[in-house]
Amino acid sequence: MSGHPPSTYEPKTGIERWLDARLPIVRLAVDLMDFPTPKNLNYWWTFGGILAVCLVTQIVTGVILAMHYVPNADMAFNSVEHIMRDVNYGWLVRYIHANGASMFFLAVYIHMARGMYYGSYKAPREVLWLLGCIIYLLMMATAFMGYVLPWGQMSFAGAVVITSLFSAFDQVIPGLGTAITTWLWGGFAVGGATLNRFFSLHYLLPFMIAGVVVLHIWALHVPGNNNPTGVEVKSKQDTLPFHPYYTVKDGFAIVAFFVLFAWFVFFAPEALGHVDNQTPANPLVTPAHIVPEWYFLPFYAILRSIPQKLFGVLAMFGSIGMLFALPWLDTSKVKSMRYRPSARIFFLLFVATTVLLGWCGGKEPDDMVMTMGHTATGDPTGFSVVWFSRILAVYYFAYFLLVLPILGLRETPTQVPANISTPVLGGAAMPAGSAAQAEKKG
Amino acid sequence: MVDTANAESHLKDDPSRRDFIHIAAVTGAVGGVAALAWPLVDQMNPSGDTLALATVEYDFSKVALGQQVSINWRGKPVFIRHRTPAEIAKAVADDHAAMPDPQTDEARVKPGKADWLVLVGVCTHLGCVPGFGGGEYGGWLCPCHGSVYDTSGRIRHGPAPKNLAVPDYAFTGPTKVKIG
Numbered sequence: 198m199s200g201h202p203p204s205t206y207e208p209k210t211g212i213e214r215w216l217d218a219r220l221p222i223v224r225l226a227v228d229l230m231d232f233p234t235p236k237n238l239n240y241w242w243t244f245g246g247i248l249a250v251c252l253v254t255q256i257v258t259g260v261i262l263a264m265h266y267v268p269n270a271d272m273a274f275n276s277v278e279h280i281m282r283d284v285n286y287g288w289l290v291r292y293i294h295a296n297g298a299s300m301f302f303l304a305v306y307i308h309m310a311r312g313m314y315y316g317s318y319k320a321p322r323e324v325l326w327l328l329g330c331i332i333y334l335l336m337m338a339t340a341f342m343g344y345v346l347p348w349g350q351m352s353f354a355g356a357v358v359i360t361s362l363f364s365a366f367d368q369v370i371p372g373l374g375t376a377i378t379t380w381l382w383g384g385f386a387v388g389g390a391t392l393n394r395f396f397s398l399h400y401l402l403p404f405m406i407a408g409v410v411v412l413h414i415w416a417l418h419v420p421g422n423n424n425p426t427g428v429e430v431k432s433k434q435d436t437l438p439f440h441p442y443y444t445v446k447d448g449f450a451i452v453a454f455f456v457l458f459a460w461f462v463f464f465a466p467e468a469l470g471h472v473d474n475q476t477p478a479n480p481l482v483t484p485a486h487i488v489p490e491w492y493f494l495p496f497y498a499i500l501r502s503i504p505q506k507l508f509g510v511l512a513m514f515g516s517i518g519m520l521f522a523l524p525w526l527d528t529s530k531v532k533s534m535r536y537r538p539s540a541r542i543f544f545l546l547f548v549a550t551t552v553l554l555g556w557c558g559g560k561e562p563d564d565m566v567m568t569m570g571h572t573a574t575g576d577p578t579g580f581s582v583v584w585f586s587r588i589l590a591v592y593y594f595a596y597f598l599l600v601l602p603i604l605g606l607r608e609t610p611t612q613v614p615a616n617i618s619t620p621v622l623g624g625a626a627m628p629a630g631s632a633a634q635a636e637k638k639g
Numbered sequence: 640m641v642d643t644a645n646a647e648s649h650l651k652d653d654p655s656r657r658d659f660i661h662i663a664a665v666t667g668a669v670g671g672v673a674a675l676a677w678p679l680v681d682q683m684n685p686s687g688d689t690l691a692l693a694t695v696e697y698d699f700s701k702v703a704l705g706q707q708v709s710i711n712w713r714g715k716p717v718f719i720r721h722r723t724p725a726e727i728a729k730a731v732a733d734d735h736a737a738m739p740d741p742q743t744d745e746a747r748v749k750p751g752k753a754d755w756l757v758l759v760g761v762c763t764h765l766g767c768v769p770g771f772g773g774g775e776y777g778g779w780l781c782p783c784h785g786s787v788y789d790t791s792g793r794i795r796h797g798p799a800p801k802n803l804a805v806p807d808y809a810f811t812g813p814t815k816v817k818i819g
């Protein structure tokens with residue numbers, strides 16, 4: 198089953214009929230609410246709704262912050278302090294916005310891991326997956342530029358390091374990288390011009406995200422949702438209307454998620470921030486220990502694991518590029534890893550690897566994972582964080598470039614159910630190959 | 640609409656006429672769009688007043704031996720370091736050691752002024768400001784990804800590809816230096 202079923206909307210009053218003939222917007226809303234949704238979706242499927250609420254939260258709080266914030270290198274830091282101390286409820290709006298970015302990333306990582314585990318990126322959902330990857334890229338750009346706005350020491354160092362990634366192009370064509378960074382900065386270094394344009398783009402990008410979200414949902418509504426079995430919907434018996442079943446389930450998850458969100462905002466608002474950002478930006482000094490926001494740490498660890506500038510930068514961008522190639526790297530026809538016991542282990546290792554890479558990204562490269570001795574000068578020696586990140590980075594890439602392509606050809610999946618009802622109701626399971634005939638039998 | 644038969648006979652007459660019109664129209668449109676797009680792209684480059692801030696002068700009479708100051712030149716830190724004889728000796732001794740961006744210490748200072756080292760304090764990896772005194776060569780250590788520079792500001796190990804840059808500068812008086 199694919200696409201929207203015939204519309205069930207019947208305008209009842211004259212006004213509704215009049216509007217429906219001119220702009221069938223009520224019909225659109227009713228059809229969206231009626232959308233046939235697999236009846237077996239679990240809580241991992243609620244993160245899409247959670248993400249939508251996160252985006253709205255960021256836009257509402259962001260527009261409010263922009264009423265009080267001043268995008269000028271001499272005033273930005275103080276204007277954020279003014280928001281925190283003087284603006285009525287400014288502290289609340291800013292803490293929701295700052296922690297909201299973290300919650301947004303938490304949700305998107307769970308959402309992406311869900312897609313990777315249940316094979317939601319496979320045919321016929323490749324475009325849906327690619328649009329998701331684009332949203333993720335835009336989110337990273339938005340969050341990075343937002344973090345620059347308070348113009349503290351971490352904001353400044355972050356802006357310098359991230360924009361300087363492009364200077365690596367000097368190693369491809371001399372002068373190209375410098376030309377790009379000068380253009381990005383609007384000067385010879387990160388400064389007022391950079392801050393002002395970042396504010397403009399930080400305001401713009403969330404609305405572009407909203408646009409891509411519309412495409413994402415459109416691309417979702419053509420094949421319909423994947424589900425925990427990875428078996429496509431075969432008949433009306435496999436589905437439920439989105440409303441009220443999933444509006445209620447998503448609604449419950451959103452409330453639960455916002456309890457966690459509120460805990461951060463009210464009880465640990467600075468837990469995810471960095472104290473160095475409480476010092477105004479100073480271009481003449483870089484803080485001793487600079488780290489990006491937690492959601493960028495795995496990529497930061499990959500960058501640092503390679504002691505060569507160009508290759509470090511390429512590996513970092515490549516690690517995100519892997520996500521885009523994913524639909525064509527996985528050779529298995531079985532979508533859900535529920536029926537791929539060995540893939541499941543490799544996937545769990547992959548999740549552990551990214552988390553550990555994140556841990557490495559927060560440490561100094563020369564810190565020790567395991568200390569085995571000391572040098573003459575008293576520095577510890579042993580298994581260092583850089584080496585640990587190198588091993589982890591190798592597995593990160595191997596998961597995409599070796600495990601998924603090869604495993605799909607060699608593994609033996611367990612029996613895939615004939616349709617999404619059988620695992621619940623019992624009944625004959627069928628080998629993967631015969632899934633195509635399920636409709637006739639069922 | 641042009642009559643089809645007519646158009647075809649017209650084409651037979653001179654097919655290159657129509658091609659010419661297509662090519663000319665497309666070229667015109669592409670050229671027009673590019674000419675319009677360039678100002679939209681170029682506005683991001685440094686503005687006139689930013690470009691005008693090209694030089695800065697500094698009186699280093701208060702920088703004692705073994706001390707260093709950081710001054711702001713075009714938004715970037717410039718280190719003016721008053722090197723000790725030991726630092727200079729160390730740098731010269733390593734002139735022919737293996738390093739990623741080989742250069743002699745002499746080439747990085749003004750003749751007869753080896754005690755004054757003037758450097759752009761921007762790590763050639765990703766732009767952080769290295770701190771003096773860290774790293775095993777007695778020079779600078781970058782806090783961001785651990786690039787180590789020696790007492791001549793040359794990259795010795797770590798991800799940075801180039802030595803700390805020496806800006807254009809000149810001594811304009813016994814205790815004055817002009818950068819840029």
Ligand code: HEM
Pocket residue numbers: 252255256257258259260261262263266277291294295297298301336339340341343344345346347399400402403404406470
């Ligand atoms: C995708 C949605 C968004 C994300 C992920 C995001 C993320 C961020 C982050 C991480 C910060 C730095 C917080 C801090 O440490 O202080 C920030 C600041 C800011 N954002 Fe956003 N933002 C989003 C949408 C918006 C929108 C739509 C606006 C509207 C103009 C906006 C306006 C601002 C302003 C004015 C600041 C500076 C004040 C401050 O630092 O608290 N943001 N944003």
Ligand code: FES
Pocket residue numbers: 762763764765766767781782783784785786797798799
């Ligand atoms: S910026 Fe200096 S080592 Fe990366």
